[in-house]
Amino acid sequence: MTTLFDLLGIHEPDVTSAMTSHERFVAFHHANPRIFVELETMAQALVTRGRKRIGLRMLWETLRWNYSVSVASDDAIARLNNNHVPFYARLLLEVHPDWDGLFQLRGHDEYSSSNTKGTK
Numbered sequence: 020m021t022t023l024f025d026l027l028g029i030h031e032p033d034v035t036s037a038m039t040s041h042e043r044f045v046a047f048h049h050a051n052p053r054i055f056v057e058l059e060t061m062a063q064a065l066v067t068r069g070r071k072r073i074g075l076r077m078l079w080e081t082l083r084w085n086y087s088v089s090v091a092s093d094d095a096i097a098r099l100n101n102n103h104v105p106f107y108a109r110l111l112l113e114v115h116p117d118w119d120g121l122f123q124l125r126g127h128d129e130y131s132s133s134n135t136k137g138t139k
Contacts (some may be wrong), residue, residue, distance in 0.1 A: 031098050044106040054099075057082055058107055060115070066118065075108040075122050076101075 031050075034043045049056060061078045083099045108122045 039104050043100075044103045047100070047103055048106075048110070048115065054082070055107065055110065059111060062111060062115075062118070062121070066121065071121070072123070073113070073121050075104055079104050079107070 031047075036044055036047070058075070058078050061081065062073055062075075065073050077099070079099065088098070105125070108124060112118055112122065112124075
């Protein structure tokens with residue numbers, strides 16, 4: 020069955036259990052650049068409306084919900100892995116340094132901004 024994920028070109032990349040969370044994120048991000056664009060668009064809409072703080076998890080769940088009402092497959096929704104959220108937050112801040120402080124970031128070496136440099 021063809022899902023919206025398939026129609027939009029959203030794919031689950033080949034990953035292995037030996038890969039780090041960051042390596043899985045990079046593979047997912049490169050296979051699905053539209054996800055970043057969707058998150059960026061939603062964040063920009065809130066920034067434009069004057070929001071000073073945004074929970075990226077809220078945007079992620081909104082994205083998941085939007086897709087869940089558009090596709091018939093629960094498997095397609097599972098493709099939006101929660102482990103990618105911290106990396107997307109840092110990537111958005113890397114691309115939009117003027118958004119500094121917009122997302123609350125928690126310290127973790129694997130999520131550091133040096134791991135997202137050059138990902139976009």
